[in-house]
Amino acid sequence: MQRLASRLVKSFGLIALFLAAALLGTATGVLFAFVGDLPQISALDDYSPSTITRVTGRDGTLVGEFATERRTIVTYEQIPPVLRQAIVAAEDGEFFSHTGVSISRILVTFAKDVLYRRWWGASTLTQQLARKLFLTDDKTPERKIKEVLLAVQIEKRYTKPEIFTMYCNQMYWGHGAYGVEAASRLYFGKAVAELTLDEAAMIAGIIQNNVRQSPYVNMQAALRRRNYTLDRMVAEGFITRADAEVAKKKPIVTRGAPSQPASIAPYFLETVRLHLEERYGAKAVYENGMVVKTGLDPALQRAANAALDAGLRELDRRRGYRKPARNILDEKRALDSYRHPRWTRDPAAGEIVPALVTGVGNGTIRVRVGRWTGAIDRGGYAWTKRRADDVARTGDLVEVKIGKIDPDGTFTATLDQAPLVQGAVLAIDNHTGQVLAMVGGSSFETTQFNRSTQALRQVGSLFKPFVFTAAIDRGYTATSMLDDSPASFPAGPGQPPYEPRNYDREFEGPITLRRALEHSRNVPTIRLMAALDPKNVIPYARSLGISSPLPPYLSIAIGSAEATLLEMVSAYSAFPNQGVRMTPTMVLQVIDRDGDVLEQQRAEPHEALRADTAYIVTNLLRGVVQHGTGASAAKLNWPLGGKTGTTDDYTDAWFIGFDPDVTIGLWIGLDQKKPIGDRMTGTLAALPIWIEIMKSWVERRRAELSAPPDFPRPGNIVFITTDTGTEAYIAGTEPVGK
Numbered sequence: 001m002q003r004l005a006s007r008l009v010k011s012f013g014l015i016a017l018f019l020a021a022a023l024l025g026t027a028t029g030v031l032f033a034f035v036g037d038l039p040q041i042s043a044l045d046d047y048s049p050s051t052i053t054r055v056t057g058r059d060g061t062l063v064g065e066f067a068t069e070r071r072t073i074v075t076y077e078q079i080p081p082v083l084r085q086a087i088v089a090a091e092d093g094e095f096f097s098h099t100g101v102s103i104s105r106i107l108v109t110f111a112k113d114v115l116y117r118r119w120w121g122a123s124t125l126t127q128q129l130a131r132k133l134f135l136t137d138d139k140t141p142e143r144k145i146k147e148v149l150l151a152v153q154i155e156k157r158y159t160k161p162e163i164f165t166m167y168c169n170q171m172y173w174g175h176g177a178y179g180v181e182a183a184s185r186l187y188f189g190k191a192v193a194e195l196t197l198d199e200a201a202m203i204a205g206i207i208q209n210n211v212r213q214s215p216y217v218n219m220q221a222a223l224r225r226r227n228y229t230l231d232r233m234v235a236e237g238f239i240t241r242a243d244a245e246v247a248k249k250k251p252i253v254t255r256g257a258p259s260q261p262a263s264i265a266p267y268f269l270e271t272v273r274l275h276l277e278e279r280y281g282a283k284a285v286y287e288n289g290m291v292v293k294t295g296l297d298p299a300l301q302r303a304a305n306a307a308l309d310a311g312l313r314e315l316d317r318r319r320g321y322r323k324p325a326r327n328i329l330d331e332k333r334a335l336d337s338y339r340h341p342r343w344t345r346d347p348a349a350g351e352i353v354p355a356l357v358t359g360v361g362n363g364t365i366r367v368r369v370g371r372w373t374g375a376i377d378r379g380g381y382a383w384t385k386r387r388a389d390d391v392a393r394t395g396d397l398v399e400v401k402i403g404k405i406d407p408d409g410t411f412t413a414t415l416d417q418a419p420l421v422q423g424a425v426l427a428i429d430n431h432t433g434q435v436l437a438m439v440g441g442s443s444f445e446t447t448q449f450n451r452s453t454q455a456l457r458q459v460g461s462l463f464k465p466f467v468f469t470a471a472i473d474r475g476y477t478a479t480s481m482l483d484d485s486p487a488s489f490p491a492g493p494g495q496p497p498y499e500p501r502n503y504d505r506e507f508e509g510p511i512t513l514r515r516a517l518e519h520s521r522n523v524p525t526i527r528l529m530a531a532l533d534p535k536n537v538i539p540y541a542r543s544l545g546i547s548s549p550l551p552p553y554l555s556i557a558i559g560s561a562e563a564t565l566l567e568m569v570s571a572y573s574a575f576p577n578q579g580v581r582m583t584p585t586m587v588l589q590v591i592d593r594d595g596d597v598l599e600q601q602r603a604e605p606h607e608a609l610r611a612d613t614a615y616i617v618t619n620l621l622r623g624v625v626q627h628g629t630g631a632s633a634a635k636l637n638w639p640l641g642g643k644t645g646t647t648d649d650y651t652d653a654w655f656i657g658f659d660p661d662v663t664i665g666l667w668i669g670l671d672q673k674k675p676i677g678d679r680m681t682g683t684l685a686a687l688p689i690w691i692e693i694m695k696s697w698v699e700r701r702r703a704e705l706s707a708p709p710d711f712p713r714p715g716n717i718v719f720i721t722t723d724t725g726t727e728a729y730i731a732g733t734e735p736v737g738k
Contacts, residue, residue, distance in 0.1 A: 047166055049073070049178070051289030051593060055272055057296040058434070064263035066273060068286045071178035072185075073593075074192060076165040079180060082197050084164065085239075086204035089232035090225075092125040095164070100126040100155035101148050126151040129167045173203065174210035174217075175258045187215065189255035198247040201233065202226040216258040223252060259344055265301050267440030267450045268294075272586055279599070280590075289593040294586060295434025297427070300662075303696035304425040304437045308666075309352075311689035312442050315668065316419035318677055321384035321391070328356060329395030335368075340397070343370035347402045352416055357396040363388050365415070367400060372409050376400065380414035391415065418443065422671055424451035425693065426565050427664040430573045432603045433582030436662060437693075449671075452565045456548060457652045457669060460559035460645035460682065461520045462568055465575070465617055466544065467529050467557050468517050470537045473613045477733050478514040478620060479722060482524035485509055489530065489554055498554060500526045503646070503681075512724070517620050518628030520644060522558045529557035543608045544571035545581050559645060569665035571608075572656045575618045576641065576663070576711055579609030611714045612730045618711055619728045625657065629683050633657065633691050638698045639708055642690075644682030650675040653685035660709040662697060666690045 052067040088095050094102050102124050123131065130150035154163060173183035183203050184192040195203070205225030206213040215222040230244040263269045272292060276285045284290070328338050340354045347353050347369050355367035355374070365376040365388050380403075381391050392398055392415075403412035419442050427437035440450035449455070471480075485507050489498040502522050508515075516524040529537060534552040541550055548563045550556055566584060574581035583604035590599035609617075621641035624630045629644040642657025651673045656665040668685045669676060676685055701709075716731040729735075 048593070049170055050287035053276070053285055053288065053290045053292065055269060055292045055294060057294060057298045057301075058436075059298060061298055063265055063294065063296055063298070064269040064272075065260065066276075066285050069178040070176045070182045070186075070260070071169065071289075072181040073169050073179070073289070074165075074181045076161045078193055079165070079168055080193050080195055080200065083168075083180060083192065083195055083200040083204065085233055085236070086197075086200040086229050087164075087168070087207070088125070089236045089238060090201075090204040090229040091128070091207060093232070093236050095125050096160055098124060100124060100151035100153075123147065124151060125167050126154055126163055129163060129170060130154055132170050132172075133166075171207055172210065173207070174214045176260070186256045186258070187254050197239065197243065198226065198230075198250045198252075201229040201247060202252055205229040214258070215252045215254050219252060226252065257345070264298060264305065265296055265438060266444035267448075267452065268296055268301075268435065268438040268586070270444075270448060271438070271450065271453065275587055276590070290598070291591040292587060293589040293591070295429060295432065295436060295588055296438075297436040299700060300427055300693070300697055301437040301439075304427065304439050304664075304693050307689050307692035307696075308423050308425055308439050309442065311692070312419040312421050312423050312668075313352075313416060315676065315680070315685060316417065316421045317383050319421070321386065322417060322420075324357075324392060324396040324398050326397045327393070327395040328397065335395065339370070346370065347372060347405070347411065349402050349405055349411075352399055352401045355398055355400040355413065357392045357394055357398060359394055360388050360392055365392050365398075367398070367413060369400070369402075369411075372405070372411055374400070374402070374411040374413045376413050376415050380412070384415065418446075420670065421676060422451060422669060423689070424455065424565050424667045425664070426452045426569045427662055427693075428569050428573050428584055429582075430577040430658065430661055430663055431582065433570070433573075433585045434588065435584055435586050437664075451667065454564065455667075456562040456564060457667060458559055458647045459561065459563050459568060460647045460652060460654060461522075462643055462645035462654050462656060463541070463556060463559045463561065464517060464520065464525050465572070465621060465643055466541045466546075467525055467532070467537050468513065468620060469544075469609065469613060469617050470532050470540045471513065471528055472616045472730075473540070473610065474532065475733060476513055476528075477729055477735075478512065478616065478727050479724070479735065480513045481510050482513055482516050482521075483509075483527055484511050484516065484521050484524045487523055487527055489526075500555075500558065514620055514623055514727075517643075518623045520624075520629050526554050526557050529554050540609075541571070543581075543606075544574055545606070545608070546571055559647065565665050565667050568654075568656055569663055572643075572658060572665065573663035574606075574608045575614050575621060576658045576660050577614075578611040578712055578714070579607065579614035581606045581608040612716050615711065615714055615717055616728055616730060621658075622711075629681075630655065630657065630687060632683070632687060633694070636691065636695060636698050638694075638701075639710060640694070641711075644687060646681040646683075650677065650680045652676075653680055653682045655682050655686040655690045657690060657694065659694075659698075659701075660711050661701075664690060664693055664697070666693070 049071060050069045051071050051073055052065050054065055055063045057063045127147045131147050134150055135146060169179040172178050173186065175186055177183050177186040181192045184190055184195055187203065188199050202222055205228055206222060212218060213221040213225050227248050230247050233239045234241050234244045272294065273285065328335060335356065335358060338356055342354055353369055355369050357365060358368050359366040363378050365381065367374050367376060384391050399416040399418055400413040401416050403414065405411040422441050424441065425437060425439040429436055438452050440452045441447060487500060491498045500522050511524060534554060538550045538552060546563055546567050548567060550561050570581060570584050585601050588601050589597060592598055618641050621643055625633045625640045625642055630642050633640055638659060640657055640659055642655060645654030651669055653668040653676060666686045666689055718729050718731050718734055719726050720729055720734045
């Protein structure tokens with residue numbers, strides 16, 4: 001029996017050797033068959049995955065990002081040891097000892113795959129990297145073989161730290177985040193170097209099924225995977241059992257956000273994007289990780305956003321209530337399960353958010369915002385001048401402004417509505433031309449049309465300072481007398497005469513040039529235009545940067561021509577800057593991912609006016625704020641000048657104003673040229689919003705400066721006391737005998 005047993009053992013041994021040789025031969029043949037079909041591993045010598053292009057403001061803070069994959073590259077040293085250990089423990093405990101493939105893991109997993117009738121698994125970190133860089137996620141034997149071959153080649157060419165670093169920068173962690181740095185920011189709002197043990201374990205645990213196991217999607221799954229990773233770290237000897245148990249008791253507290261926060265300046269960001277794509281191409285913008293520095297002032301931008309939104313909503317409410325355009329029940333959807341895309345976070349007091357009407361009764365409109373429930377009482381919808389059941393019905397989607405929020409998850413609210421009235425804001429640094437703030441409309445989500453740069457609108461009385469500039473340059477003074485009496489001008493063959501009127505339909509007779517501008521009198525301005533000749537006035541507008549068509553008609557003196565807000569703000573910025581207009585600039589510097597400067601914009605000055613002429617016009621425009629149509633801005637108690645603008649049919653309302661350092665322009669109107677509302681002049685519709693924006697600038701400047709700035713005065717400006725007060729003159733034009 002012993003001899004028989006010995007022979008059987010020898011026979012089985014020979015059979016095993018034969019099978020092993022056969023398998024080896026087969027494997028060798030398969031390997032040779034696939035080797036020629038593999039990508040070149042040497043391409044990784046210049047490993048540079050897609051990274052985020054970041055746009056920053058003048059203070060260095062983030063304004064926005066462009067990316068196909070949200071990723072920030074980190075070095076091996078920047079990855080904390082606790083995260084390195086967590087990833088190795090969770091994904092590949094033998095990483096630092098194998099040569100790219102773990103034979104033992106493959107055999108065990110192969111047996112499980114056969115037993116449970118599913119395809120291959122057991123990929124090492126190197127295999128996972130090979131798959132993500134060169135292959136697809138298709139579960140086929142061919143892909144698996146290529147993955148193994150690539151992993152072996154990667155291990156031969158690169159060190160373990162290099163492979164691990166590429167892995168940590170390449171892998172996807174859900175919600176658009178690629179790489180460990182983006183994952184750390186996404187889930188915990190911190191740099192990867194700052195991760196604690198429990199946080200590192202959670203990030204490492206969800207690599208493979210991050211979409212389903214994200215704490216934003218399934219907190220229990222995220223906890224299970226974190227705890228699994230902690231146990232694996234104990235098994236690998238990275239931490240003690242006591243450390244693991246302490247970490248397991250900690251809750252997962254997310255401090256990031258599952259989606260990118262909206263930019264504070266989406267219209268500005270879009271303008272920057274168009275510039276970058278035109279110069280560098282879309283691929284470079286979205287994949288090359290550039291840093292784009294701009295002059296945008298985040299604080300002023302936020303003030304412009306808030307003031308314009310509040311102002312437009314107030315103007316829109318005056319036009320009347322509009323019933324909701326959408327009802328969830330009409331769409332055959334259930335109220336309880338409805339989730340609005342903007343309900344990704346809890347509401348905050350003072351915020352305006354979409355709300356779902358869940359019921360109407362007893363004068364109260366009940367609403368829901370995500371998991372929060374609220375009520376709008378009669379005071380909250382009184383502005384509509386309607387009953388509750390005529391304002392909304394169950395299933396309506398409405399906008400509400402959140403009031404008081406109670407700990408029990410309830411809140412009070414007031415009814416609001418998305419405005420149809422549009423507006424635009426633009427702020428420019430007088431000395432550099434840098435765009436400090438830009439708002440192109442009431443909602444970038446609704447329309448990307450930028451009304452601050454693309455909309456040509458009638459400028460109304462904003463054109464008048466150009467006429468008065470031409471007059472000052474030709475010897476007129478602030479005390480020159482103009483005629484505010486009925487006037488008639490020939491309009492051409494077969495046309496009735498042109499007979500301009502003032503806004504108040506009255507005439508004041510002889511008035512000073514200063515009063516004519518301060519109170520925006522139409523008739524004396526057109527008489528002045530006729531005396532100067534439009535062909536002599538238009539070049540001043542051109543010199544100040546107005547490139548839109550300007551037909552040589554008398555009516556353009558009071559704003560019949562069209563221009564963009566950008567053109568008008570740029571033109572006005574030359575007055576307080578001693579007649580020098582700076583080319584408006586969005587992008588200051590572009591730096592590539594290696595730190596090389598690709599683009600450097602420098603201030604580009606244009607001598608638009610004589611400094612003395614500019615000073616006199618500035619002084620006149622200061623009078624508009626002190627005594628004229630812009631007098632309500634005088635309450636800011638700051639050196640300011642500016643001008644209102646209104647069209648005859650109230651389709652456009654403007655105010656552009658400045659201090660010595662910044663010029664801010666505001667336009668209000670409807671996209672279709674229809675009246676904003678009765679008597680909606682620049683003074684009533686635009687100026688209050690402008691004041692709110694400028695107020696934030698003034699408060700900040702007061703805190704920064706020891707005294708208010710002043711407008712620089714050329715040496716040939718003299719001040720003379722007249723019967724009406726002290727007046728500024730260019731030397732040689734002052735009244736004789738004074």
